Amino acid sequence: MFRVKICGVRLKSDVEAVGQSGADAIGLNFFPPSIRYVDPAEAATRELSELARSLGLIRIGVFVNETPLKIAEVVANVGLDAVQLHGDETIESAAGVSGRKLRAIKLPTGTLSVTQIDAACRPWIDAGYHVLFDADAGAAHGGSGKTLDWPSIASWAARSPSASWTLAGGLTPDNVSEAIRASSAQSVDTASGVESPKGTKSTDLIRRFSRVMRAWPGSTHGK
Numbered sequence: 001m002f003r004v005k006i007c008g009v010r011l012k013s014d015v016e017a018v019g020q021s022g023a024d025a026i027g028l029n030f031f032p033p034s035i036r037y038v039d040p041a042e043a044a045t046r047e048l049s050e051l052a053r054s055l056g057l058i059r060i061g062v063f064v065n066e067t068p069l070k071i072a073e074v075v076a077n078v079g080l081d082a083v084q085l086h087g088d089e090t091i092e093s094a095a096g097v098s099g100r101k102l103r104a105i106k107l108p109t110g111t112l113s114v115t116q117i118d119a120a121c122r123p124w125i126d127a128g129y130h131v132l133f134d135a136d137a138g139a140a141h142g143g144s145g146k147t148l149d150w151p152s153i154a155s156w157a158a159r160s161p162s163a164s165w166t167l168a169g170g171l172t173p174d175n176v177s178e179a180i181r182a183s184s185a186q187s188v189d190t191a192s193g194v195e196s197p198k199g200t201k202s203t204d205l206i207r208r209f210s211r212v213m214r215a216w217p218g219s220t221h222g223k
């Protein structure tokens with residue numbers, strides 16, 4: 001799907017910074033209460049998406065409890081490559097969502113068993129979703145800055161070698177290398193970890209975060 005997703009970009013300069021950093025995906029947040037919200041009806045949002053496309057970035061729309069019809073409208077109007085469901089959607093309520101799909105699996109931050117993680121994500125994997133493990137942010141739904149228990153994720157991943165998944169939750173330039181090592185993630189996502197102050201993306205933090213592209217075999221980033 002992608003290696004490094006920078007989520008919650010709001011400005012053209014954010015998208016340019018992502019493109020220059022070597023990261024390969026952006027998230028556009030369509031949850032109105034979020035500090036990272038962008039209005040899908042605004043021309044500026046379509047322009048952000050078009051800029052990202054021109055830079056070769058995967059464009060992922062983040063939705064919370066929207067109907068499949070509304071999601072399809074936004075995908076068509078803004079121009080998106082994939083949809084990330086980050087609310088309380090069920091397999092049934094999301095049945096009409098088409099195209100490339102991610103599901104946020106919101107987990108408590110403590111130690112978890114393989115069975116607990118599998119119970120949360122397996123139905124979505126079986127339904128064809130790429131899963132994104134994130135820390136449970138309650139009513140905010142995402143962007144909490146809280147980290148998961150990475151060894152628990154690694155234990156689950158070792159039993160699910162064919163699953164397509166991303167690690168999120170509190171990742172920053174300072175902890176992402178260790179997070180990859182401890183969790184065995186092949187794909188990472190961050191929102192608040194590349195902001196200063198909160199809600200404002202930092203070019204320098206995006207650049208430092210995206211150096212993890214070098215962590216994986218086969219990557220030519222920075223070489």
Ligand SMILES: O=C(O)c1ccccc1NCC(=O)[C@H](O)[C@H](O)COP(=O)(O)O
Nearest residue numbers: 007034142143144145169170190191192
């Ligand atoms: O970022 C938000 O404000 C947000 C709000 C509601 C639903 C999802 C949201 N973000 C989605 C993401 O993919 C974030 O990158 C993910 O939650 C991790 O955030 P952070 O812990 O701040 O890195």
